[in-house]
Amino acid sequence: MRYQTHSILLLALAAATVLCGSNIALAAGPTSVHQTGTIAIVGGKLLTVSHGVIENGTVIIQYGRIQAVGDPSSVKIPTDATIIDAKGLTVYPGLIDPDTTLGLTEVAADEESNDLSEPSDEIMPHMHVADAFHAETELIPVARLNGVTNAVVAPGTADSIAGQDIFIQLGGENRDEMIVGRDVALAMNYGAEQRRRGGRGGGGSFPSTRMGLITQLRQSLLDAQHYEAEQKAAEKKTDAKPGDDAKSGDKGPGKSDKRDLKLEALLPYLHGEKPVVIGVYEGYDIESIMKVAQEFHLKVILNHVTHSQEVLDEIAAYKVPVIVGPIYDFPRADERYDAVYTLPAELAKRGIKIAISSGEAGGPGGAHTVRNLPYSAGFAVAYGLPYDEALKAITLNVAEMFGFGDKLGSLDVGKLGNVVIANGDPLDVRTDVKQVFIEGVSQPMVSRQTKLRDEYSKP
Amino acid sequence: MKLSLSPHVLALTILCAALPVVAQSTAPPPDILIKNATVMTASHGTIPNGSVWVHEGKIAGVGTSVDAPASAVVIDASGKYLTPGIIDPHSHSALDGDVNEATSPVTPSMMMIDAFDNRDAALYRALAGGVTTELLLHGSANMIGGQAVVIKNKFGLSRDEMLFPNAPRSIKFASGENPKRVYGSRNQLPSTRMGNFEVMRQSFEDAKAYMASWDAYNVKVKKDPTAIAPKVDLKLEALADVLRGKLYVQIHCYRADEFLTEEAIAKQYGYKIRAFHHALEMYKVAPEIAKDGTGIATFTDWWGFKDEAWDAIPWNAVMSMRAGVRVALKSDSNDHIRRLNQEAGKMVHYGGATEDEAIRMVTLNPAWIIGVDDHTGSIDVGKDADLVIWNMDPLSTYARAEKVYIDGDLFFDSSLPGLGATHFKGAMHDAGGFGGEDDSEGGMN
8 A cells, every 4th residue: 555656746746837926816727737836825724633723824835745834933934935825714634535436436327437336246355446446537526626635435335345445636637646545445345235146035146144244255255365375385386496396296285376366355454454444334233244354353444333322332342443424324213313423422432533434324425425524524523523533534534544644634744735725614514615735736626517607607 | 183275184184073183282382482592584684682482383573572471481592593493395204115106107196195104203303403394295206296295393293283284285297317217117108308298298188178078067067957077087187286276386307408398388288387396407597497486496415316417516506596596405315304404504605695595495495385485484473483493503514403393382302311302202113215316216306
């Protein structure tokens, strides 16, 4: 999960547009794609996420990275800086959605525009989201306009093991710039919603029950371990001196030269090198799937945990981070109306590191609603989550969960210049985002939707 | 029990006239004085530090000071906001998915009340979000789906007690992708928008012929008392009521061209369209539609879920409003219905609605679309005391409904342990799903 720095791009940017020292207008329009150099955002209220709020603060971004953060007395503005006046505005790190399908869908009901789930089998670890990610999707500028600069893209949730996620940046020249991490996590799912090919109770094909799903999963992980043992054994023999096996020609029991990409895909996760994100809703399902995860020493991030109110202490004892969402999922019948709304607060109260995803209970789902990510976090605040925790849950915590904690998620020196300027509290629905920077590049505040708006607003 | 004008209910009530029908009605609630609140009236601005007096279920006074009697129950709402009850003009809650009789594209005699389940958990959750009135509509599988029911969200009372008294009758029409898909997949008419509208025109021609046959009979029977009356046909009778102007026509459609076609057909057959629902492309033709006096009930920011939602923009509501269209926000979802106040808040962001305009989009304007704006939807003397106390400005992400009154009676109080539903006993039903697209064949949104 190596972060790919864009040194070539940055050099090109540095050499490109020379900006005058005057203030640039916010929401300047589509001309600003490649502006970089030094930017000084002055006078704003800085929500640093990592070290509190700085009123009337200054942020310096140079060569795509944050060079300085602080109050005016401690930060010297370089003479070549483009100064952006953020007086009366709020400045915060770009938001990060931990669970989206951005780039895998365009029109939800139009099958041809969707690359979400591979339905041929429940165990599909060798599906790479990177192979389907459509960087030019119209959905990305829409989400970016509300301050979302990064996201995890996961496959659809039909399969027990659905594939491997990517970590993206919602800006860049092309796909490879936008995918900042390939195969960053394994997407797993367990519970009532999982596809049962045989139908509940069995329709002739396996698996048709939770028992079947778990057995199939466990067997797959065992197969991968066995595959690895065989490969290692074969490697030893290949490494051995020529002639050792000359007489028999034996390459070892069951060993084949052919790589099995499906089983191979599971190995980094069996080694605990990268996280598995397990989508699971019910408390007892969490207990079942965590038994498997612990048996194979998987590095778990739990996702959803919508109906886990009875096992919150157990979740805390697992010492795993949790993605909560959609916060708008329904409680069970006869539960109090806010049983799910209060979940982020209840988890955080127990010391669990949480991230919050966008998404709603039904409706367009995981890609079209990414722009509402900050409102999900704000809703968690309405139901008891401390504000600072909510902001972290859509910035720094997500970055840390997926291995980007040193690059993203807070206004700190050395981090990427993914910075948002808005006219108020980022978590409030009434707030308007004025400008988004990604790696210090001022993003055009334009989407297909703003173009339609402007076209039909002409007198 | 108050009577609804719905003929269906009327008939039922007449049948049961000998029975004691006031089974669960309570005595008139005591006077209430809510004071020190920021009162967002929806009709005449916001009153800081305002008071509202409720007498026998109606608003008896509103202002900086009111003449409530000393016996009134005083609610100190210092630091809190008071709004009219939230009104959802497009809900499919509490119908157990029975929203599309998708066996024929024209089913105007299907009565939504026959599917209404007053113990559905979706009603409770909406109540906890401040919703006091809902228009429960048919889905959109059919060109003409049937007749809606208007409820007051008195969760815990009997089914009949939840009906909105004297609410006008609404009928649901639909055009576009949903009827195309449902009937097209069966190789039946209508598989296209051409088929959509021709089915409608033919239906109204049938209705006109039906009306003519009755007119002829009514003339004939005066001369010949033995004349045989034409058959009463429930379907044609309902369509005739559309042509007679007795039904509010509520039309599901998305595209600008469809609004124009629907208006043309309405003019051709002489009925008015009360509102377009969804109406995601209204911003393209709003000045034309404003002239026809048709309102819209729209999503704030849903888009891209199907082709006809591809040009949806979140500025649609405010742009249409500025062009003179009466705009309401609606849920079409058991999720959004719980937080329509937040949806209204988004209108401040997308297009710069004032707080007054935004709150009106979820109160007075949807009341107008349903046709109950003389009774509810704003804080005015004489109106029903449908009121919500919020912990803060309801347009904020952080707002929570604390107390919800309907007809002056407290139906939800978040400070209570358990559900907080003051009138509810027993177990709820949970139809599951989110009460929108995919929940039922043919879809709804």
